[in-house]
Amino acid sequence: MSEYLKQIKETASFLIENGFKEPVVGIVLGTGLSELIKLIETEKTIAYENIPNFPLSTVEFHKGNLVYGRISGVVVVAMQGRFHYYEGYTMQQITFPVRVMKEIGVKYLLLSNAAGGINPAYKKGDLILLDDHINLQPENPLRGLNLPEFGNRFPDMSQPYNKQLNQLLLNKASEQLTNLKKGIYAAVVGPNLETRAEYRYLRNIGADLVGMSTVPEVIVANQVGLPCACVSVITDECDPDNLQPVDISEIIAVAGKADKRLSQLFAAVISALG
Numbered sequence: 001m002s003e004y005l006k007q008i009k010e011t012a013s014f015l016i017e018n019g020f021k022e023p024v025v026g027i028v029l030g031t032g033l034s035e036l037i038k039l040i041e042t043e044k045t046i047a048y049e050n051i052p053n054f055p056l057s058t059v060e061f062h063k064g065n066l067v068y069g070r071i072s073g074v075v076v077v078a079m080q081g082r083f084h085y086y087e088g089y090t091m092q093q094i095t096f097p098v099r100v101m102k103e104i105g106v107k108y109l110l111l112s113n114a115a116g117g118i119n120p121a122y123k124k125g126d127l128i129l130l131d132d133h134i135n136l137q138p139e140n141p142l143r144g145l146n147l148p149e150f151g152n153r154f155p156d157m158s159q160p161y162n163k164q165l166n167q168l169l170l171n172k173a174s175e176q177l178t179n180l181k182k183g184i185y186a187a188v189v190g191p192n193l194e195t196r197a198e199y200r201y202l203r204n205i206g207a208d209l210v211g212m213s214t215v216p217e218v219i220v221a222n223q224v225g226l227p228c229a230c231v232s233v234i235t236d237e238c239d240p241d242n243l244q245p246v247d248i249s250e251i252i253a254v255a256g257k258a259d260k261r262l263s264q265l266f267a268a269v270i271s272a273l274g
């Protein structure tokens, strides 16, 4: 057995022994997004540092906790904080939690992130449902030895974001009178934000929004057959002809303003997945 596979199984066993039993929905909360945690009837919270083989979160504004509990009776496991390539992790480390979620029985994966709006119709605080993505990160989580247990060597990506989940998100958004637009997410490494020329380039190649995460997790979710969906919060407007300086505290503040809407949307979707 490869060391990586051994670690996945070891971590999964640890979590199951610690009560993370039969989760239905896995959740990854992005930068500045944590309200959903308050909607969970929490049964267990384990800091990443206390989970064997879990990478440690290095970004101080990302909490590193794995939370287990229920939303409307549906069992969820939520990552409060994720791992980014810019922090120096390998792609295998970044996507380790997704493989562990699959191993402990998660059936659906809901992802979120903060992203820059490239599409001029997007405004700060908008929620965007990912319809597709463009991977501009230089590494791939599937590179290297592929054991049959990891899934297909050449996963199909014709529909990386699950159609039924996306439809459910749109239906629930409409019930909640929450505006949910669709878009194509470009994944870059970061951690610097983009130049004007880079935003122009991203728009030219067909991206509607840009961020530094999510795509590796989505690739692995597709490989292991875990239906996934992602909602991004637009935290800055990336108009190359009128680009305003932005810093991370602003990005976090804008994400915080959209956090409640996003959390209510996820909670409604989760209750329908039980």
Ligand code: HPA
Pocket (backbone or CB within 6 Å): 114, 115, 116, 117, 188, 190, 193, 194, 210, 211, 212, 235, 236, 238, 251
């Ligand atoms: N670019 C890349 N990542 C981001 C941005 C951005 O403008 N905003 C939030 N995350």
